[in-house]
Amino acid sequence: MKKISKKIILISIIVFLIAIVSGIVVYLNDSYEADKEALNILKNENIDFYEDEKIIVFKANKEKNLDKGFIFYPGGKVEYRSYAPLLNKLAEEGLTSVIVKMPFNLAVFDIDGALDVFSLVPEIENWYIGGHSLGGAMASSLIAENENNLQGLILLAAYPTEKIDKPIISIYGTNDKVLDKSMIDEDYEVIKIQGGNHAYFGNYGEQKGDGKSSISREEQQDIAVDAIIEFVKQ
Template sequence: MKKKILMTLSIILILCMGGFGIYVNDYSHAQNNALEILNHKNVEKVNSNLITLTPEKKSDVGIIFYPGAKVENTAYLPLLEQITNKGYNCYLLKMPFNMAIFNKNAANKIINQYPNIKHWYICGHSMGGAMASSYVSKNKDKVDGLILLGSYIYGDVSDKDALTIYGSLNTSVKKKIDYKRNIVVIKDGNHANFGNYGHQKGDAKATISRKEQQNQTVKAINNFIEKRLN
């Protein structure tokens, strides 16, 4: 009897593991124009879990980026390169199984690894934003602010210290926002166009270009950080 129970449990476990493997390996891949940025001189693949983008002028401001769930991290390189061009160091993380929920404290290692950075911001898209928010809520002494893309504050974080950016067509995010400050709505933008990974199932089709949505995002982030530094 015990052998039958153990065998049944083993079969269930194998099936669950197989199903999980299929689920996490079905993810959105970075488009070629995003991957090309890996060859730019200010971009360094430090290891399999970290890509850094360094501005021309030395800066003590760093932005750690948590990618959206089941999205290849390199899909966010076009956005982060624009942010870097504004004078900020960017640290793009690769999460286990492309899901930030499995390593929401990943920022700790980066903060410890780069002591020259005096002002840290944690930025995330979608589920990455939720995990970034969760991290900031428990590590307020380590960071200056939170930046959310297609996401909303999760946990004990004041809207004074957070910037929320979302596309007007991303109505599911709008419904979850119950605070007033530091909210930027990109007219005719959607959920997926913060990254370069193509269409996302269930997402509305944006009526502005991906480039325009990212341009407005960079402007909002730059304004938010500049105000906090001055």
């Protein structure tokens, strides 16, 4: 009877561990996927970009080239391609923009990913870093340890996790129900997009728990682009 009980306990433990591992695997592989508009950007032969296993680089419009770059960390559990429209808009306005691909679409697994960009895109000397939501938070952790290599921090629906002695801009939508707005510090530059929400900085559909936007996704991204370009020009 005791042998049977031990065997049942052992089997139960194994089943429990398998269930936990399976749950983790499912979670890590379940992300918001890029919509058709984002995917079409990356199929458009007229858009000046290139891609490797680590990054996607949208090259600055030559006529508007600011000779500066922006390293972007995607939001948590959001497919990196979802941000192609936003980063392409920035490049069209003269800012070379780089999406860093994150393991399992979570920037927490590669906080130092931006450091590779310096050597992968050597033509740019003046870099800014930032990101959306969790990506922005992780970007703030990176710049806190590498202030000499980065000019400033650009946060979309995010807030810094540490004190940073570099210029910061925080941009968020007033209808955002995901962001903890109480964590936004009015000591740095803050842009509130009236009617915007959490998800519309990217192209991945609606986000669970988010507020409903009263403006279009394109409008929200255009406002963000204008604010970012003015910020890096300062």
